[in-house]
Amino acid sequence: MHRQTLPLAALSVWSKLNDVSFFDVNTQDLGDAKGTALVTRRKLNSKETFEKPTLMIVPHDLILSAELVDECAKVDHHLRELLDVVGGHSLRRDVMLFLLMHTTDNRCQPEGQTVGIKNPWTEYVKFLPSHIPLPTTWSEEERMLLTGTSLETALIAKMSSLIKEFEDLQEKTAEIAWCRKFWWDTGDLNLDAWILLDAWYRSRCLELPHSGESMVPCLDMANHSAKANSYYEEDPNVGVTLLLRPDVELEATSEITISYGETKSKAEMLFSYGFIDENGPESQKLVLAIEPIPEDPLAKAKLASFVGKPLLTISHGEGNTVWAGPFLYFMCLNEEDGLEFKVLQETDGTRSPLRVFWKGSDVTEATDTFESLLDDHELKDVLKLRAVTLLEDKIEQQLQRLARSAEAIKALAR
Numbered sequence: 144m145h146r147q148t149l150p151l152a153a154l155s156v157w158s159k160l161n162d163v164s165f166f167d168v169n170t171q172d173l174g175d176a177k178g179t180a181l182v183t184r185r186k187l188n189s190k191e192t193f194e195k196p197t198l199m200i201v202p203h204d205l206i207l208s209a210e211l212v213d214e215c216a217k218v219d220h221h222l223r224e225l226l227d228v229v230g231g232h233s234l235r236r237d238v239m240l241f242l243l244m245h246t247t248d249n250r251c252q253p254e255g256q257t258v259g260i261k262n263p264w265t266e267y268v269k270f271l272p273s274h275i276p277l278p279t280t281w282s283e284e285e286r287m288l289l290t291g292t293s294l295e296t297a298l299i300a301k302m303s304s305l306i307k308e309f310e311d312l313q314e315k316t317a318e319i320a321w322c323r324k325f326w327w328d329t330g331d332l333n334l335d336a337w338i339l340l341d342a343w344y345r346s347r348c349l350e351l352p353h354s355g356e357s358m359v360p361c362l363d364m365a366n367h368s369a370k371a372n373s374y375y376e377e378d379p380n381v382g383v384t385l386l387l388r389p390d391v392e393l394e395a396t397s398e399i400t401i402s403y404g405e406t407k408s409k410a411e412m413l414f415s416y417g418f419i420d421e422n423g424p425e426s427q428k429l430v431l432a433i434e435p436i437p438e439d440p441l442a443k444a445k446l447a448s449f450v451g452k453p454l455l456t457i458s459h460g461e462g463n464t465v466w467a468g469p470f471l472y473f474m475c476l477n478e479e480d481g482l483e484f485k486v487l488q489e490t491d492g493t494r495s496p497l498r499v500f501w502k503g504s505d506v507t508e509a510t511d512t513f514e515s516l517l518d519d520h521e522l523k524d525v526l527k528l529r530a531v532t533l534l535e536d537k538i539e540q541q542l543q544r545l546a547r548s549a550e551a552i553k554a555l556a557r
């Protein structure tokens with residue numbers, strides 16, 4: 144999408160105009176590896192002081208949260224119209240529509256009107272990067288690198304939901320004159336632009352105690368570290384404050400970092416932020432989707448009635464490898480073993496949803512606990528062996544896929 148950008152050097156002017164205070168902190172471009180970052184202007188020390196050194200204050204009215212979207216939609220009839228037609232699905236999608244309005248080029252219409260009402264975000268979006276290395280923005284070849292990893296199916300699902308959202312936007316706004324003029328007739332708005340809006344949101348939003356999931360201008364220039372030297376707080380009367388952690392001593396031009404989430408796995412970091420922090424949690428996890436056996440006549444009923452998602456998780460940490468796959472136990476059972484599906488007649492004559500019975504007892508709410516339900520069965524060892532055999536098959540298939548992916552990576556590197 145054609146959009147205006149502003150150099151990082153102009154951010155200090157924007158900050159002054161919008162009352163964002165920086166204390167001893169600058170923004171700096173760290174190049175392709177990390178993009179923009181916050182760095183110290185001078186040596187800072189939080190050791191031996193009682194005051195928590197404040198690095199930045201962002202006023203409350205700049206926080207892009209559900210509240211700001213609602214407030215803006217009250218005065219901006221174009222944004223209101225857009226939200227009425229395609230909004231209301233999720234906060235993420237509403238914020239993406241808000242950002243879309245602010246990136247829509249405000250070239251004058253013939254009658255002298257512009258689209259959307261200006262606010263501080265109209266300029267701030269011009270500082271946001273045009274590329275974020277989230278897997279959704281990777282090329283086909285780069286996506287191949289995820290073959291056989293936990294992210295492969297997650298990325299396929301994410302791409303298909305982004306495509307659906309974009310097509311929905313296109314279809315529902317096709318007859319709105321200003322959308323047609325600025326987006327569709329010019330071809331200015333395409334799927335890549337929608338993917339970038341999603342990447343902005345996911346890589347820059349954070350959870351605030353009062354405002355909820357939000358984007359905070361300027362604070363969103365802070366990069367992540369598992370050993371972050373700073374943290375943020377929200378005061379609803381003031382806004383968001385960035386503070387130096389206690390016992391931190393930093394030289395001038397050191398990077399100021401925050402934590403994007405201490406418990407996030409490496410896969411989650413790559414999926415939502417486009418990088419892996421080598422200092423992040425050590426444990427390695429592989430999550431695979433399990434499909435029922437195609438010849439199983441009960442396959443559809445099992446999928447429909449399983450509590451939770453049919454996943455296999457293999458985790459490795461502290462010298463130990465463990466697996467969990469409750470669907471495998473359910474998947475390997477047949478009617479002869481004691482499994483039954485029934486649709487019951489309710490007292491009002493209606494039919495109940497599918498119910499699952501194991502050896503005569505209703506276990507509809509417990510289909511993810513078959514590993515223990517099997518313990519009372521006279522053939523429990525045989526049944527459990529079937530589940531382990533399915534697990535072995537799944538791992539074997541996975542190893543073959545990983546080997547093919549390794550060959551593809553070698554070919555790419557040549």
Ligand SMILES: C[S@@+](CC[C@H](N)C(=O)[O-])C[C@H]1O[C@@H](n2cnc3c(N)ncnc32)[C@H](O)[C@@H]1O
Nearest residue numbers: 176177178179346347363364365366367416418
């Ligand atoms: C909230 S933004 C931080 C500012 C960003 N660097 C920029 O250029 O605008 C989050 C993005 O910064 C980058 N990033 C943050 N921490 C990083 C790190 N430790 N290593 C590599 N990239 C990082 C990733 O691209 C991530 O999606």
